[in-house]
Amino acid sequence: MTGVAVVGAAETTELGKIPHLSQQQLHADAALNAMADAGLTAKDIDGIATAGERPTDLAYYLGITPTWVDGTSVGGCSFMLHVRHAVAAIASGQCTTVLITHGESGRSGVGRGGFPRAPASLAGQFEMPFGPTGPPTMFTLPVLRYMKDYGMTHEQLAMVAVVQREWASMNPRASFQNEISVDDVLNSKMIAYPFHLLECCLVTDGGGALILTKADRAADFPQPPVHILGTGESVETPIVSQMEDLTSSRAFKVAGAFAMRDAGITHADVDHLMVYDAFAHLPIYGLEDLGFCKKGEAADFIWEQNTAPGGSLPMNTNGGGLSYMHSGMYGMYALQESVRQIRGTAPAQVVDANVSLCLGVGGMFGASGCIVFGKEPK
Amino acid sequence: MDKPTRSLPQPTPETQHFWEGTQAEQLLLQRCTDCAHTYFPPRPFCPSCSSRSVEVYAASGRATLASYVINQRPHPAFDGPYAIALVDLEEGPRMMTNIVECEQTPEALQLDMPLEVRFEQVSEDIKLPLFAPAGADK
Ligand SMILES: [Zn+2]
Numbered sequence: 001m002t003g004v005a006v007v008g009a010a011e012t013t014e015l016g017k018i019p020h021l022s023q024q025q026l027h028a029d030a031a032l033n034a035m036a037d038a039g040l041t042a043k044d045i046d047g048i049a050t051a052g053e054r055p056t057d058l059a060y061y062l063g064i065t066p067t068w069v070d071g072t073s074v075g076g077c078s079f080m081l082h083v084r085h086a087v088a089a090i091a092s093g094q095c096t097t098v099l100i101t102h103g104e105s106g107r108s109g110v111g112r113g114g115f116p117r118a119p120a121s122l123a124g125q126f127e128m129p130f131g132p133t134g135p136p137t138m139f140t141l142p143v144l145r146y147m148k149d150y151g152m153t154h155e156q157l158a159m160v161a162v163v164q165r166e167w168a169s170m171n172p173r174a175s176f177q178n179e180i181s182v183d184d185v186l187n188s189k190m191i192a193y194p195f196h197l198l199e200c201c202l203v204t205d206g207g208g209a210l211i212l213t214k215a216d217r218a219a220d221f222p223q224p225p226v227h228i229l230g231t232g233e234s235v236e237t238p239i240v241s242q243m244e245d246l247t248s249s250r251a252f253k254v255a256g257a258f259a260m261r262d263a264g265i266t267h268a269d270v271d272h273l274m275v276y277d278a279f280a281h282l283p284i285y286g287l288e289d290l291g292f293c294k295k296g297e298a299a300d301f302i303w304e305q306n307t308a309p310g311g312s313l314p315m316n317t318n319g320g321g322l323s324y325m326h327s328g329m330y331g332m333y334a335l336q337e338s339v340r341q342i343r344g345t346a347p348a349q350v351v352d353a354n355v356s357l358c359l360g361v362g363g364m365f366g367a368s369g370c371i372v373f374g375k376e377p378k
Numbered sequence: 379m380d381k382p383t384r385s386l387p388q389p390t391p392e393t394q395h396f397w398e399g400t401q402a403e404q405l406l407l408q409r410c411t412d413c414a415h416t417y418f419p420p421r422p423f424c425p426s427c428s429s430r431s432v433e434v435y436a437a438s439g440r441a442t443l444a445s446y447v448i449n450q451r452p453h454p455a456f457d458g459p460y461a462i463a464l465v466d467l468e469e470g471p472r473m474m475t476n477i478v479e480c481e482q483t484p485e486a487l488q489l490d491m492p493l494e495v496r497f498e499q500v501s502e503d504i505k506l507p508l509f510a511p512a513g514a515d516k
Contacts, residue, residue, distance in 0.1 A: 118388075125387035125397075126419050127474045129506050130462055137449045137462050141474075145445035145464075148489045193448035193459075193484060241464050241474040242419070246445055 001264075001378050004087045005218045005225035008038025008211030009339040011332075012103065015325050016175055018205040022111030026103025027058055030207035034099065038211045039222050045211070047095035049086060051078035052104055052329055068095035074235060075362025076276060076329040079210070080255075080369025083335065084231035086212045096213060103207030104327035110205075123239050135278060136200050137192045139364045142246035143281045144194060149247055150296035152284070154194060156303050158185035160280040161198045161322050163308045168319025170309070170348035175202050176323045199280035201321035201330070208332035210339070215377055226342045229355070230263025230372040232256060240364035249361070251368035252289035256359055259370035260290075264378065265355060267292055272341045272356040273313055274334040277320040283307070286359050287315075290370075314350045317341065331360035331369065338373050383454035384500050393420045395434055400505045403497045405437040407469055418471035439495035441465040441509055444472055448482055461487055465509050479510040 010033030012018070012026055021029065027050065035041060042063040049070035050058050059066050068089045072081045079102055086098035105112045117123045132138045146152060162182055168174035180198065188197040218225030234254035237243060244250050260266075267290075275286030287298035292313060301307070307315035318324040318337040325333055338356040340346040346353075356373045389397040396419075399406035409416045410424035411431040423430045446463040453460065461482050466472050478496055480486050492512035497505040 117385075119386060120388040120390050122419055124385070125389070125393055128385035129387055129500070129504075130474050130476050131384065131449065131453050131456055131460060132462055132474075133449060133451050133453055137447055137451075140447050141445055141462065141464055143445070144447075144489060190450050192450060192462075195447065239419075239474075241472060246464070 002087045002091065002228045002231065003215050004090050004212055005215040005227045006210055006339050006373070007213055007218055007221040007223060007225055008034040008040065009226070009336055010034040010037045010209060011336055012207040015173055015206040016204050017107055018105070019108040019110060021105070023103050023105040024053055024057065024061060024111055026105060026205065026207035027053055027101040028061055028103070030103055030209040031062055031099055031101045034209035034211050037223060040097070040211065045097050045099045047086060047089055047098035049082035049098060049100045050102065051082070052102065058101055064099065066095065068098070074367035076278070077331040077360025077362040077367055077369040078329060079332045079335055080358065080360040080371050081233045083210065083212065083228065083371050084233050084369060087228055087231055090212060090214060098212045099209060100212070101207070101209045102329060102332035104329055105205050106327035107203050107205045127239050127241060135364065136195060138240050139279050140192055140195045140281070141240050142243060142365070145246040146281065146284070147194070150299070152299040154186060155182050156299035157194065157199060157280050158182045158196070159303050160277070160283055161185050163302060163305070164277065164316050164320040164322045166308055167317050167348050168323035171319050171324060172347060174319040174324045175204055176319070195279060198322070201278045201326035202323070204325045204327055206325050206327045206333070208336045210335060224343055226339045227374045227377045228371060229265065229374040229378050230259045230261070232258030232262065232370040233368065235367040236365060238363060238366055243365055249285050249289050249365045249368065251365065252286060252359060252361070255368040255370040256290040259357070259372050263372040265372060269355050270313070270357045272317065272338065272350045272353045273307070273315040274338050274356065274358040275315060276330055276334055276359060276361045277316055277322055278326065278330065278361065280322065282361060283315060290357070290359060309348065317346060317348045317350060334358050334360060335371065338371070342373050342375050384506070386501055386504055392422055396420045397504060399436070400497055400507050401503070403505070405439050405495050405507050406434050407437045407467070407471060408432045408434055416469045416471060418467070418473055438468050440468040440512070441493045441495070443477070443487065443489050443491045443493060445489065446477070446487055448484070458482070463509070465493055473507070476508050477510070478508045479514040
């Protein structure tokens with residue numbers, strides 16, 4: 001238990017293709033929706049955290065005078081780290097009410113900065129000369145090693161996308177809702193062998209925001225509080241070629257174990273799981289690195305429908321980055337789905353979702369943040 | 379000479395020796411003189427024990443294929459689909475590279491196949507370390 005709760009949570013009014021809003025306005029739209037959800041205005045916010053844009057820009061734009069600022073930017077899981085840092089800041093009295101925003105014009109590219117890799121950086125010297133053309137050719141690099149070492153098949157990798165589409169079919173805000181088969185996945189266009197189009201995340205526009213405050217104030221807010229039970233974070237490497245183990249994420253292991261210990265929970269306590277799925281292998285790595293499956297067994301676990309609707313461990317219930325939405329920094333949407341599940345307001349609601357674990361990734365297995373949410377403060 | 383459209387590395391003071399090495403067709407690694415750990419990418423200290431006592435030495439150039447993807451999207455420096463590969467050097471470190479003198483297909487690119495280094499001039503100052511199946515004709 002951290003003594004801090006989520007009292008406001010919202011995504012942008014629209015998701016998908018939003019060419020009429022700049023990236024900064026996507027942040028603001030989500031922030032205004034989250035403030036409305038919590039019954040607050042910018043005058044009530046005294047802490048701000050964001051990634052993708054600078055917290056200076058957002059605080060000014062929204063009219064916030066913060067006593068606490070966090071611009072931690074480690075990729076798509078930055079928002080998990082913001083939640084963690086906000087918990088510490090609120091607990092130590094540096095601020096009382098934190099707004100965490102995300103907005104990304106990932107598809108339309110309106111008012112969006114690029115992500116150049118400096119030729120003198122480690123990536124610029126030791127990866128870019130060999131021809132990677134973005135995440136589909138870098139994040140994906142470890143998986144053939146995993147497939148050979150643990151006997152995972154192409155069909156099993158495809159099943160990750162099939163199961164997540166099943167969840168998305170229950171979600172009217174999901175970008176893709178038509179159900180698909182393993183054959184559909186394997187017959188979709190090859191992007192970077194062994195990854196097919198349907199095993200890669202979407203590229204969409206959108207945003208989300210969270211508001212956190214002390215749990216003992218939570219009764220003052222219109223929404224039921226979503227308690228933050230535990231948190232974890234770590235980083236491993238800026239270049240995927242230097243992962244310690246191509247079949248496992250060190251950052252997942254460190255962040256996940258810390259968050260579960262912090263929350264005082266066991267695997268059996270987790271009713272609902274989110275694992276950031278930029279590509280189809282991430283849920284497999286996540287299930288194993290979090291300890292829900294033994295090494296080499298996660299693909300079978302998914303194949304046997306354990307993470308599908310009606311399964312023992314519902315995972316990525318919004319449809320995930322593969323089917324729901326993925327703006328580039330997807331972590332915020334995973335957090336939003338955990339909050340919805342604990343509130344009991346998710347489109348594909350899990351029965352008795354009392355504890356939700358949300359694992360994020362940043363860069364190409366470069367960073368991770370993990371948040372455990374609960375209906376009760378525990 | 380490769381087409382001039384690869385992204386080129388810009389050496390720093392800490393990596394200069396590595397790129398001078400490839401220019402002389404040597405693959406240089408660093409080893410800690412305190413704990414004997416061999417590491418890559420270059421830096422003037424040991425990432426295992428934090429010692430600043432490190433030495434540069436020439437690797438054997440032998441490696442095995444650790445993992446790869448075959449990029450289907452066009453890249454100006456490559457003709458058709460091409461593999462972006464990770465290779466495990468005989469001395470321990472892993473590095474990204476391309477596999478040359480080999481079909482760029484899953485059938486030809488077998489994990490753990492033995493490889494040996496090649497050096498490809500991509501600009502006046504830079505030769506990139508690439509790898510070919512061991513025993514392939516130079
Ligand atoms: Zn050492």
